[in-house]
Amino acid sequence: MEDILDKKVVFDYFSGHTTPLQKKAVEAWLQDTANHEQYYQWLHEWELSHLQATASWQDAFNRTQERVNQEIPASSPFLSVSYNRSWWAFSNRNMVAAIVLVTLIGASLFGLKDRIFYKTIQVGYGQTEQVKLTDGSLVVLNANSSIRFPRFGFGDGTRTVELTGEADFQVQHSPKNQRFVVVTPKGLQVTVLGTQFTVFARQRRSQITLRTGKVALQMSQTPKAPSIIMKPGDLVTLDNSGKLTRAHTTNPEVQSAWKHQRITLERTSLKEIAAILQETYGFQVEIKEPELADRTATGSFPAHNADEVLEMITELFDINFTRQNNKIVFKD
Template identity: 40%
Template structure:
């Protein structure tokens, strides 16, 4: 049965005035991802019309006493009714209302990110394609997340927040509004319209530009610096914000993972082991120090960790074995 949820019903729900049946309808309706954004939009609208301030108890008491005086003036002459109201005593409905206000205020604070941002997550081994409200297209790599403002995106701001790795194809807008990728790792990427890859993994941070032009803003020590990148530039950021700029002839290879293809160029097995951890959540150990520095070059197609492991070890004439949740790679005996 299709549910007809109105603005009035949602506002009653936010205010705590919805019936049990209406609450159930709203909560079931809000479970649908297609409805959740509208739910948060109406919640923000309701909160803007009903600011959650702490009640002024003294003002409320004065109003109550004024009402009591008006009630007394209507009594028959000679009849007196004395009511003494102590500021330390309030009727049950006052405390109930205060509790609701407190709960709504605390909930709004705790869930403010969910209200302000739409967050996209990918699990290990999963990629996801997104089209944002401004037309920009993004592919999230495995074990990554992207936060996008729910309100005003493409008008007031085009700032997004990336954790992990993603490939961006940014739409240029007529008003030349900048698109900013914030990483939380002391560097941001500022663009107008371009294609690039941003990687913010714990062991490596890099930006690869395929098309267009981007500005890299980064923190090196105590200094804020900028670097203008051109197509083919590969920037890696080390500890302390140390930046290394290289040129690559095939920048598109750094986004090959979106097509389940993994391209290695003189990549050490130790770096490959880190890729398994970042993308698939699989721990790979290489006990032999010399073997860990072996390098791989080539393109390999795989849809999961096992396929990639089988392909790589066969190509390099290596062997592997599983020990609990670990994969141990060794040379063939």
């Protein structure tokens, strides 16, 4: 029966769309505790892609309260027993409070389960952090980034991590050729065996740069579509419209220059640099003149802190800036 069980079948099980035979196969599979971690990982992935199905406890509470507060007509032919209105209201208010309490406890337990089974590492503005996973893979997180992965059994049952922000990966080859998977918030999934690559997954776009090895890219929304197979030097970008484009770079290390506390520009516009300042240091950036935003520059410079980067920008673009708290204004 195990040959009919895969991720799609388990997703159908969560949605209530499995056949009786598939349902029996999933339940038999769950009898083995070794499968529980994979089950919770797939459950989390399914929940991320079905957020619209999440119930609102506040809406449910309001609807329940409306029903409880509705007055039952005294002349109702179905009522032959008298009741104390104040006791009824008090009793039902307690019932509503109990329902809300149980709902909140359930939500807390779900969050507790998440903290027990998964580990999240988050890096603040202006920082980087190196993380060595239990399978031997090395991850370097850029500023304002986070990675989430199973706390137990990583490298045995699964090698799936979730990335928000930017990270550089050096994936350790698995003796069993087990896939290493990076999932991004917009549904871009990077699957590898053993390789070195950089993933950029922020609000404005997602981008994968491959240095060595081979990776396959897949959108979780279209699991049956052919994967994009990347070769060393390939740079694939996913824009906000969902369009994937592939380019080639002779210097893929540029995309991970931040690991060495450097910033590398290749005909980079001031508008793009403003986005980097916001993502890396948490600045709010305003560019006074539209033509100034399109001005570009090329070069590689130290970037140990925000002040060093700002000084580099003013010299490189020959511009001035004012700074008030975390707001930066560039002007000629």
